[in-house]
Every structure is written in structure tokens, then in C-alpha cells.
Amino acid sequence: MTRREKVIEYLEKHALSMAQGVTTSEISDAIGVLRPNVSKELNQLVREGRIKKTKGRPILYFVNHTVGKREVKMQQKPNIGFAGSARIRDQRISEKDTTQKNEVDAFENMIGSRDSLKSQVEQAKAALLYPPHGLNTLIIGPTGSGKTYFANKMYHFALDKEIISKKGFTTFNCADYAHNPQLLMSHLFGYVKGAFTGANSDKDGLIQEADGGMLFLDEVHRLPPEGQEMIFYFMDHGTYSRLGETTKVHHADVRLVYATTEDPESALLQTFVRRIPVIIQLPDFKQRSAREKLQLLEQLLTLEANRIHKNIRLNEDVVQALLGSVTYGNVGQLKSNIQLVCAQGFLNSMQDKNEITLLFGQLPPNIKDGLSNLAGDRKELGNLSRLLEPTMVIKPNAKRGLPDMDSYELPYNLYEIIGDKATLLKDEGLDQTAINNFIMTDINLHLKSFYRQGNLEKTFNSLNEIVDQEIIDLTKQIQLMLLERENYPVRDSFIYAMSLHISSFIKRVQSGKPLRTISSDLISMVHDYPEELKIAEHVKVLIEEHYHFPVPESEVYYMAILLVSLKSEPKTGKVGIVVAAHGNSTASSMVQVVSQLLSVDNIAAYDMPLEMSPKVALDGIALQAKTIDQGNGVLLLVDMGSLSTFSSKLTEKTNIHVKTIDMVTTAMVLEAARKTALIDSDLETVYRELREFNGYSRTINKAQMKKNNVQKRSDQREKAIIAICSTGEGTAQRIKELLDKILIDNLIDDITVITVSVVRMKEQITQIQQNYQIVATTGVVNPQLAVPFVSLENLLQGGGESFVSLIEELNNHTVREAEALEHSELLTEEMSQNYLGQYFTFINPAKITRILWNYCDYIQQHSHFTMSNAFKVSLIMHMAGAVERYLTRSEMTVADDRLAKVKSEKLYPIVKQANKVLHDRINIELSDAEVYYIVELFNTEIEKSDTQKK
Numbered sequence: 001m002t003r004r005e006k007v008i009e010y011l012e013k014h015a016l017s018m019a020q021g022v023t024t025s026e027i028s029d030a031i032g033v034l035r036p037n038v039s040k041e042l043n044q045l046v047r048e049g050r051i052k053k054t055k056g057r058p059i060l061y062f063v064n065h066t067v068g069k070r071e072v073k074m075q076q077k078p079n080i081g082f083a084g085s086a087r088i089r090d091q092r093i094s095e096k097d098t099t100q101k102n103e104v105d106a107f108e109n110m111i112g113s114r115d116s117l118k119s120q121v122e123q124a125k126a127a128l129l130y131p132p133h134g135l136n137t138l139i140i141g142p143t144g145s146g147k148t149y150f151a152n153k154m155y156h157f158a159l160d161k162e163i164i165s166k167k168g169f170t171t172f173n174c175a176d177y178a179h180n181p182q183l184l185m186s187h188l189f190g191y192v193k194g195a196f197t198g199a200n201s202d203k204d205g206l207i208q209e210a211d212g213g214m215l216f217l218d219e220v221h222r223l224p225p226e227g228q229e230m231i232f233y234f235m236d237h238g239t240y241s242r243l244g245e246t247t248k249v250h251h252a253d254v255r256l257v258y259a260t261t262e263d264p265e266s267a268l269l270q271t272f273v274r275r276i277p278v279i280i281q282l283p284d285f286k287q288r289s290a291r292e293k294l295q296l297l298e299q300l301l302t303l304e305a306n307r308i309h310k311n312i313r314l315n316e317d318v319v320q321a322l323l324g325s326v327t328y329g330n331v332g333q334l335k336s337n338i339q340l341v342c343a344q345g346f347l348n349s350m351q352d353k354n355e356i357t358l359l360f361g362q363l364p365p366n367i368k369d370g371l372s373n374l375a376g377d378r379k380e381l382g383n384l385s386r387l388l389e390p391t392m393v394i395k396p397n398a399k400r401g402l403p404d405m406d407s408y409e410l411p412y413n414l415y416e417i418i419g420d421k422a423t424l425l426k427d428e429g430l431d432q433t434a435i436n437n438f439i440m441t442d443i444n445l446h447l448k449s450f451y452r453q454g455n456l457e458k459t460f461n462s463l464n465e466i467v468d469q470e471i472i473d474l475t476k477q478i479q480l481m482l483l484e485r486e487n488y489p490v491r492d493s494f495i496y497a498m499s500l501h502i503s504s505f506i507k508r509v510q511s512g513k514p515l516r517t518i519s520s521d522l523i524s525m526v527h528d529y530p531e532e533l534k535i536a537e538h539v540k541v542l543i544e545e546h547y548h549f550p551v552p553e554s555e556v557y558y559m560a561i562l563l564v565s566l567k568s569e570p571k572t573g574k575v576g577i578v579v580a581a582h583g584n585s586t587a588s589s590m591v592q593v594v595s596q597l598l599s600v601d602n603i604a605a606y607d608m609p610l611e612m613s614p615k616v617a618l619d620g621i622a623l624q625a626k627t628i629d630q631g632n633g634v635l636l637l638v639d640m641g642s643l644s645t646f647s648s649k650l651t652e653k654t655n656i657h658v659k660t661i662d663m664v665t666t667a668m669v670l671e672a673a674r675k676t677a678l679i680d681s682d683l684e685t686v687y688r689e690l691r692e693f694n695g696y697s698r699t700i701n702k703a704q705m706k707k708n709n710v711q712k713r714s715d716q717r718e719k720a721i722i723a724i725c726s727t728g729e730g731t732a733q734r735i736k737e738l739l740d741k742i743l744i745d746n747l748i749d750d751i752t753v754i755t756v757s758v759v760r761m762k763e764q765i766t767q768i769q770q771n772y773q774i775v776a777t778t779g780v781v782n783p784q785l786a787v788p789f790v791s792l793e794n795l796l797q798g799g800g801e802s803f804v805s806l807i808e809e810l811n812n813h814t815v816r817e818a819e820a821l822e823h824s825e826l827l828t829e830e831m832s833q834n835y836l837g838q839y840f841t842f843i844n845p846a847k848i849t850r851i852l853w854n855y856c857d858y859i860q861q862h863s864h865f866t867m868s869n870a871f872k873v874s875l876i877m878h879m880a881g882a883v884e885r886y887l888t889r890s891e892m893t894v895a896d897d898r899l900a901k902v903k904s905e906k907l908y909p910i911v912k913q914a915n916k917v918l919h920d921r922i923n924i925e926l927s928d929a930e931v932y933y934i935v936e937l938f939n940t941e942i943e944k945s946d947t948q949k950k
Helices: 003-014 025-032 035-047 065-075 080-094 098-102 118-129 147-160 181-189 224-237 290-308 316-324 330-348 365-373 378-387 412-427 432-448 453-463 467-486 495-512 520-526 530-547 553-567 585-598 614-628 641-645 647-654 664-676 683-689 702-714 732-745 763-772 792-818 820-839 845-863 870-886 895-903 907-922 928-949
Strands: 051-055 061-063 137-139 169-173 214-218 255-261 280-281 311-315 357-358 391-394 576-582 603-608 634-638 658-661 718-725 753-757 774-777 790-792
Touching: 003 025, 003 035, 003 061, 025 035, 051 553, 061 453, 061 576, 065 576, 118 137, 118 147, 118 280, 118 753, 137 147, 147 214, 147 255, 181 224, 290 311, 290 316, 290 378, 290 391, 311 316, 316 365, 316 634, 330 357, 365 378, 365 603, 391 753, 467 495, 467 530, 467 763, 495 553, 495 753, 495 907, 520 576, 530 553, 553 774, 576 585, 576 614, 576 641, 576 664, 585 603, 614 634, 614 647, 634 641, 634 647, 634 664, 634 683, 641 658, 647 658, 658 683, 664 928, 718 732, 718 763, 732 774, 753 763, 753 774, 763 774, 845 907, 870 928, 895 928, 907 928
Parallel strands: 137 255, 137 280, 169 214, 214 255, 311 357, 576 603, 576 634, 634 658, 718 753, 718 774, 774 790
Antiparallel strands: 051 061, 311 391
């Protein structure tokens, strides 16, 4: 029985009316399914009309009997075949049934149906009503413009007019499986037993499931050519074959609607496009009228008001900021932004039972910027101002109900989660400010995971702030010329670096400043790159034709050097890193933190749920190792258990040299990423150095500390960040200005930003190192120093703050290392607290860290087992997980024979006694299965220690 079926069965037994309504928690406890998953199913059933829910708290759910009767009636309809359904439909259309005049048109309440979307609605209706089987339809439009929503309206129109014989709107996003064509095709068409590894029985695909209804294929351009061919054969004949079959023996009557963000003429096979006579172009948000934009805002706010059962109050500044914040994501971005600010407003107004207020001062910075964005378009601002009142109050409106599920619809009730978490955190003793900060961070992560598009547009917006759009357009022409005419590969950073370079040159010419002179060294260097010199001459011609003034020869040489630095190189040679750990997200969490700090591309994660068999984990890790391998081997970082024995098996399975280190921590992953950042790093060296790594706050002996202190006192060099561009002037100066501002904003006054040219870069850096301690680098090319590097595009995308945070973190680690003898335990405890706050939701790190530290001391004292600080951190992280599993009722299990074996070990009674002490402190009693894993953690550490001694 599926999770959904369990929920429905419980409701039908226990919630037959409003008076008998049940809560999410009651259902969760009764059927043994986690509360968030139950909430997701309940909200989906509410949207479908299968059940209803009460207003206010606690929310009660009960069966909607009227829908049940309607469905029974529908099931009694005769089964209509492919041709029969068309005849009956044509008869219905031709009949002049006066009752149909009073039917509600599914498009009637869609915003823009009589304005910007009028012709699109007429196209959709014509396509659906066209005899005998309707016309295939392709919806095109930019991301977030409402393609899924429009297709859903088409489905409801077809259902209301009885054009389709079955209730069911099946959606499939082709992009989800674009990198696995076989899996994609099996989902669509089904497969037969033996068609591929793992196909143990016959299975129907989505086309068969959608028989009699509508199938919506989003991102259809991601279908492989063979998939498009199979689809258009089905469009022509109504028959198809499943994967592994040679004859097309299956029939289905399916209305097909497609959607894409791409130009169909270039992104799809022409034979495919020819079979789609109706192409509906949806407008982007900017093309909608001011009245429509305001109506969309009101509708989306009403949906949120319906969810929280409160009024939403906002003034015209907030309205304008929200509308102006839509810079690249259309209606989808507006919806995401509204969800974010409403969640924040709900959190801030939880004490008010009737209303939440959205205040401009509390909006996130990127949404506040929407007000200034809108002010730049005076005509649009004027149109909106005429429609706006000083204050807008949005009330819950049952007629609008809850939305149909779409690409931007959360699969859970965000406000229920906020309320539950706030109560939980308040019980933990947190004040309101801490609760707000904690939950808003969580909300941001949730919402951002539902909208990941538009980064490129966002970056170009940042570039627009310092470079004229005319120059950016010219640079795009140059890039196109390089790719098409010269077949010259360039890096992703080409647009940013070349735009800044040309901008600097143009401004120098327009201001009448003297042009740069050219040295003999530069001429000699450029002649070693004849291809780049030839291309630079072509670029010179493009600039001259555009601006109508001559470009001097010296500029051609500088441009050639820039092209050399921006030429893309094959990404090979780095040691790959795979982090594997027990748990549903342990490895992913560590990799996410490190990836954000260092922007590395040679790291992958593999999470191993506790119920997963080692064989399945081995296959999964092997796949990750193949994906991440760049020809220099793979370093496998694991937590414990069977994962630590995989090296030889992986090497045999993948033909990749794999080395394994266990007891992984986030600090170790960070160090591994830093050490493998240089292309010439080899696996053996990285492995050997990481085996000796005990964390950034490791203990050192007194003699070593004294030596470090002497070195520290003798190295009084000023810290510096190196900014690199082609000349060391125009582009680099702009980077310097940007970094100086970031350093000032972060109250850092002991770091100097120094600009250098890519010409003689190594020599200049060597000279700088004599007087400065280089702590980081940025610019158009990576100088391959053993310090953090941030590319120019990442810096412009807002990566400067992360860049500075990383520098501060590494500097802090250096200070900790020098003072390790005196403070090592204190700092390790602090680091543990930081990690607990980062990874766990239901425990209070400030309270639990000292308790767990004492827990470690107790075991160490009674077992005479000496724990390193690194092992203490690992044990504390494990114990925190055990406590959280207890709180969420998801404790681990272990086989009886394994449990019996571990009970005979010396450490078992000591751990049991330590757990009793823990129980006395926080009233939590861990199971014997949890004790088993704690003992195994110690056994793994003992084996590791014995191996090192040998």
C-alpha cells in the first residue's frame, strides 16, 4: 500500500465529517509515516478536492463526500475506444445544448485571457476542439512564464467540454532524465522484462497511464532524437512500442501538449515540429500590462492568505518592490518572492491571529532593489501608480481556492512547518530573534531549491552596473565569431573579462588619455601565440567597424594575451574526491559547505541510508568515482564501517586508482579540496598528507609551538589579495574597487588589494611575495597559488562576501594552530558546536555540546582509551545524530546476531553506563542498537590506530 493510500484509508475510517476531523500528527502517528510526508499528501488531496480542511489551528482534515459521489458516477460511464471517443465528442460539439452556455469556461478567470493572452487562449481552444482528435500543441515561453499553468487550463477546458474521456493530467519533465536517455524513454513508453539491467518485469509508461487523458511534456527539447521520433510516430498512428519490443502493438488515446523555453526550429527535429500545427507563444512578465501584473500579484497573495487564513496587509512600496523584483524569472520568480516575504511576515506576526503585515524595511535586499528597478521605467511606474492605493489588504478568498500544482508550487504547507518549528525552538529556550533568524535561513533554502534558474541573467545584471550594454552586446558578437568562424574554445568567464577589457580601452580613448605603450617583452611573448594574435586582429576589425575609430597595434597585443588567458583548457589532472557517509544527507551536507567555500569542481557526495546494503552502496560510489575522475585517481573519504573497505573493490570495478580515508569530517573535506585544487597534485601525496591531518585545531608539542611562534613573529608581512587582468590596469582596477568596498563593508582593514597583469604574472607575484603575504587571488585567470581563488564571474555574481569569509576562516585556523597547545580542547569544542548548529535541526548546540563533551570524557576515563580531538568531534557528531533520531522517532536498527556479539565486548557496559549518565542529564534513553553503533565507532578507531602503529 502506498503512502497516499494509507492516508486516504485512515481518513475514510476516522474523518467522515468536520466534527470527526483529524490532524496531521494523528495520521502520522497512526500510519507510521513522517509528518512532512503526511502533510504533503494531505495538501495534494485538498487541491484535488478529495478532502477538506478546517480554518484556524489546529487544522483538521475530513473526507469531501460530494467528490466521492461524482467520481463514482464518472466510473459508471462506458469505456470509449480511440475512434469511438472522437465520434461521441463530435456529436456533443455539434449539439446545441443550451445548458452548456451556462458552463464556466476554464480560461475565464485566467489573468490576461481577454488581454495579453487573448489570442493564445483562442489558439488553445481551437486546437482542443478541432475534429476528430484535436491538434498537437507546443507552448513556448521563457522560464516562469506559466507554461505548466496554461497547459493545466487546457486540460480543465478539455475535461469540462468532455473532449477527453478520462480525468487525469499527467506531467513529465524531460530535463529530469536528459542525461539518461534510456531511463527517460522507459518512463515515457514503459519497458518489457529484460530490456535493460534491473528490468525484472513488464511495466507500462506514462503514455499508457495517460490513455484517455492529457500528457504534458515539459522541456521537450531535452528529448533525445530517437525519443522525438518515437513520439511523432505515436502522434501519427496512435501506437507505440515499449522499450525492448520490436513491434508497435500498444494503443493509446492521449492528448499531447508540449512546452519548451527554446526556439523549436533549432532545438527540435524538423520532422517533429512539422507534426505540431499549433504553437502558442506566452509573453514574459515585462510584456504584461500594469493591470495584469497587479492582478497576478493579488492572486498570488490571495493563495498565501488562503493557506494561513489571515489577511495580508502591504503598502504600495512593498507592492512596487515585489513587481520590480521580477528581473529574470517572470511569474515564477514573482511567486517565489511572494512566498518568501509572506513566510517572513507570517513569522513576524505569529502573535496576531487575524493579519500579517509586510513591511518594506523587512524585505530581503534583492526584493527591496525591485523598487529602484521599477523607478527606472517611468512609464510603467506611472501606469502602476494610477492603479495603486496607499494600502492593500488581501483577504482569504475561498473562490480562488488553492492553486493547481505547478513547477513553482511547494509540495507542503510552508506555514504549518514555520508554526511547528517556532513552537519547537521556543520550547528549547530560544528567544524570538534567534527563532526568526533560524527559520528564515531554513525558508530561504527551501524556496531557493524550487527556483534555480536565472543565474546567468543575474550575472549580466551585475555586469551591467559597470559596463555599458552596448559593449556587452559587442563582446557577445566577438564570442560568436570565435566559436563559429575560428572554432576557438573560450572559458565561461570570456564575456566578463573581454567586456571589462574593451570598456577600459574605449573609455581611455574617449577621455583622450595616452594609449598604453608596448614593451619588447610583450611582443616577444605574443609571437609565441600566433593563433591568438591572428584572432586579435579580427577582434580589432570588429571594434573599429562598431566604433568608427582606429584601434592601435599595441591593443592587439594586449588582446592576444587576454585570449591566451581565456582559452578553455581540458579539465583533467585533478585528483577527484568522493565523500561517502551513513545517513540520508551527511555526505551531501559536508560537500555542500565545502563547495560553497571553495567553488571546486572535483568533488561529489554519496549518502548511504542505514538500510542500504553495502553492494548497492559500492555500485553507487563506483558511479560517482567514474563521474568525478579526471585521470589522476580518486580519494574516497568515508565515515566508518564497510565503506572503509571499498578501495580495492572500486579500483577493480572502475579501473580508477582509489585511496580511502575514514573518520571523515567537514574540516578534512575542506583540506582535501584545497590540496587537490592544483592540477599537478597527485593522489599519493594528498592521501599521505591527509592521513596526518587532525583538524585545523590540532594539538602540537611545546617545541613545535615555540618554533611556530618564532616564525609568526618573524613574518610580519602585510596581507594582500592579488587581482589579475590582461594589463593590470582597467579591469583589475575595477576588481580592486569592488574588493576594497567588500573589505570595508566587512570591517577588514589589514588586507591590501594589488593589481597585476597576466603578462609576466609569475614574476610580479614573486616580487609581491617578498613584501606581502598573499592570502587570496581573483581575476581572469587562476595563478595556481596555494590560496583561495575566485573567478571574475563568481565575484560579479556576489561571491565577494563568501570570498572574504573564506579568507577570514583560513586566517582564524592559522591563529588556532599557533595557539593549539593552550586552547586545543576549547577550540575543538567550539568547532563541534558550530558543526552541530550547521547539521542538526532539533537540538540546541549551545546546550548539548558540553554535555556530549563530558560524555566523551566519561568513556575515556573509564575505558582508558585515549581519544584524539578529531575522534571526539566525530563521536560528538554521531551522538548528536543519535539524540536527534530519538527526538524524531527514527532510531537505527541492527540485526540480533550483531547486537549479541557486541554485548560481549569490554566497551559495551561502559557505553551503557555513559548512556545512563546522559539519560540523567537530558532524559533521553538510547536504544541498544544505538549502543552497537557507538561501540563500532570505537572499534573502527582502534583498528585505524593499530594499522598506523604497524
